[in-house]
Amino acid sequence: MPSPEQVRAVVDDYLASFSKKDRNAFLACFADDAEQVDPVPSPPNVGKEAIGQFWDNVAGMADKMEPLLDRVHVCGNEAAVVFTMNARSGEGGSAIDIVDIITVNDDGRIASLRAYWDPAAIRPLT
Amino acid sequence: MPSPEQVRAVVDDYLASFSKKDRNAFLACFADDAEQVDPVPSPPNVGKEAIGQFWDNVAGMADKMEPLLDRVHVCGNEAAVVFTMNARSGEGGSAIDIVDIITVNDDGRIASLRAYWDPAAIRPLT
Numbered sequence: 732m733p734s735p736e737q738v739r740a741v742v743d744d745y746l747a748s749f750s751k752k753d754r755n756a757f758l759a760c761f762a763d764d765a766e767q768v769d770p771v772p773s774p775p776n777v778g779k780e781a782i783g784q785f786w787d788n789v790a791g792m793a794d795k796m797e798p799l800l801d802r803v804h805v806c807g808n809e810a811a812v813v814f815t816m817n818a819r820s821g822e823g824g825s826a827i828d829i830v831d832i833i834t835v836n837d838d839g840r841i842a843s844l845r846a847y848w849d850p851a852a853i854r855p856l857t
Numbered sequence: 858m859p860s861p862e863q864v865r866a867v868v869d870d871y872l873a874s875f876s877k878k879d880r881n882a883f884l885a886c887f888a889d890d891a892e893q894v895d896p897v898p899s900p901p902n903v904g905k906e907a908i909g910q911f912w913d914n915v916a917g918m919a920d921k922m923e924p925l926l927d928r929v930h931v932c933g934n935e936a937a938v939v940f941t942m943n944a945r946s947g948e949g950g951s952a953i954d955i956v957d958i959i960t961v962n963d964d965g966r967i968a969s970l971r972a973y974w975d976p977a978a979i980r981p982l983t
Binding site for chain 2: 830
């Protein structure tokens with residue numbers, strides 16, 4: 732069982748990887764056999780190759796990503812992460828409210844991530 | 858698969874059952890074989906008898922419960938519900954920030970509920 736500090740640390744690393752737009756830092760958060768669903772109910776990305784493709788798709792759509800953290804609730808080896816992702820491209824940009832449910836393994840890596848957000852709720856950044 | 862409107866409706870009914878302090882309305886939100894974990898990682902309450910005992914414990918601790926909804930993200934047959942629960946007793950009271958992940962069955966009832974909140978984060982109501 733990871734400690735609450737380990738759970739919180741990988742959540743922070745995960746969010747920071749977006750701010751830094753750092754693919755390696757993003758992938759380093761995940762276990763080798765991690766399962767990621769983003770957003771629910773899309774098919775899972777299993778393993779670092781699939782999760783890396785997800786990163787490439789997301790990072791390719793924005794010059795800059797700014798995750799704005801609202802709350803983290805650490806519960807055992809899980810965390811509920813409530814945040815807003817701002818994505819900027821050129822003069823424009825978009826914002827989306829997200830809840831991630833993250834399960835962390837004994838090594839402090841993400842074993843599963845399920846992201847709850849509604850594509851219809853994406854709004855322009857003002 | 859329940860419609861987004863069905864998912865949203867049972868979330869609203871669930872929250873309203875606390876406002877009304879209505880045990881029957883609360884239990885009517887759940888499928889007969891529903892599994893409830895509140896908070897993660899406590900052992901699951903399975904079925905209406907166990908979930909009714911959870912209600913009795915919670916309702917016995919407060920004269921009045923006020924769920925303040927922040928966001929609902931409906932994703933397929935699931936919803937992420939971000940809210941704060943204010944509980945008042947006599948002159949005092951407490952508040953706790955919660956994220957519920959709710960899975961809804963084809964009948965529009967809650968099949969599973971996982972509540973993410975940290976007992977150490979309960980704060981006095983001002």
